[in-house]
Amino acid sequence: MSYVQPQDFVTKMIDAGEAKVFMSTRDTMIRAFMAGAILALAAAFAVTINVQTGQPLAGAILFPVGFCLLYLMGFDLLTGVFTLVPLALIDKRPGVSLGGVLRNWGLVFAGNFAGALIVAVMMAITFTFGFSETPNEVGQKIGHIGEGRTVGYAAHGAAGMLTLFIRGVLCNWMVSTGVVAAMMSTSVSGKVIGMWMPIMLFFYMGFEHSIVNMFLFPSGLMLGGNFSIMDYLIWNEIPTVIGNLVGGLTFVGLTLYATHGRKSEQRPASTTFTAAHRVPAE
Template sequence: MSYLNPAEFVTKMIDAGEAKAFMSTRDTIIRAYMAGAILSLAAAFAVTITVQTGEPLLGAVLFPVGFCMLYLLGFDLLTGVFTLVPLALIDKRRGVTVRAVLRNWWLVFVGNFAGALTVAVMMACIFTFSFSMDPNEVGRQIGTIGESRTVGYADHGAAGMLTLFIRGVLCNWMVSTGVVGAMMATSVPGKVIAMWMPILVFFYLGFEHSIVNMYLFPSGLMLGGDFSIADYLLWNEIPTVIGNLVGGLTFVGLTLYATHARTGAARNAPALPEKVKVPAE
């Protein structure tokens, strides 16, 4: 078959989480770096399309190309390991500890950020002709995104923080669904289709993705956005990371694990009434 049933792909999710928990520091960093870089290029691509065409939907439709590429190449995003690695701990896989889970998350975070920052510097050079002129139209738009999604939240205080957190939750609900989609399909076209759909939803609806933001906000600071590093960390990155963790683990990892890896006992079917025999006359 070209796909796995739920019990099979949930087992695959747990196996993947276990493998990532034991992966070497070197491989974890390299894979996370490349994932952050490729997703950042996709974000720059989507913003460029949106600005040049005036059609946000078109940018959202094409953004998932980066997500598909990085997962087909076996690279890791923080949003994905938030969902997969804890399952190996919950399933009591031998040697998987809380420390191993936190180690994996930290290394992937560092690698993702380094890759995103690399692309942010490169794209800022392109948008400003190596910082020799003011940003072009796309560069100015990225600066505007940084302002609206930091100080824009801050202007609303606690309500803004809650909105930011919820957007982070919803984001990784969709993104982790895409990660699982890649596991349920066994063909490349099937994997791409299964990944494409939820990623399109998250990007078009403007949910908050911690790794995309690792590109957009440092890039925005380089391109003249009117916000600070503290604004970025407090009013975007930190709440987004927490929201991504809650969304992916709660609405994807734990729900799938609970119902397909630890399926509840089936209820007994009610006994059918016996047929009443009609005595022969």
């Protein structure tokens, strides 16, 4: 069977986190760059579908194609390493340190941002014929998304910041569930099905994903969105990153590790129970 038991895929999660800590800077950056670029293309694809069909569900159903592709090619998103890498530290794998975890997170963040930014520039060019025309309908939509999800939160003050943070938590709860779901199967089809469901859920619900936002907001600024770089950083990216960290690590990594990764002592069977239920010999 292609299904992997929980205690086995949790071991795979810890092994994956350990491998990422010791990965070279070159490989970490390349994999993070490509992950950010592919996810940005998927986001542009989903927004295009939403605009052209008027059906947000259609975009949500098809958006996970980008996530599945980048995962199957072994690329890394910040949301995934938030969940996997700390497990190697918690499990006390030899040589894994807090510094190594933070190094991985920093490199993946930089690589994801670079990849998403490159695609943002490319898509802005395509939406405006090389900045020679006003943005087309899809470009205008991306600009409005940037406004609503920065100054829209700011208009509500502390309540807006709380809402943003919670949406970040919920997002990586689902995204990291998708990362783990891919480890539940040894077949490509099983991995894709496992990843598809939670990724579709997060996108349709409008939760905040730090890497998707690395594409949406820089491209929104280039396409005439009425918000600033500081609006983007303070009223979206930074709280979203923190929410993604809390959501993925708390609701996926630590919960699975606590119940399937650490072997708790088995309670000895009650002698009264065993005597009462012993099958008599024939």
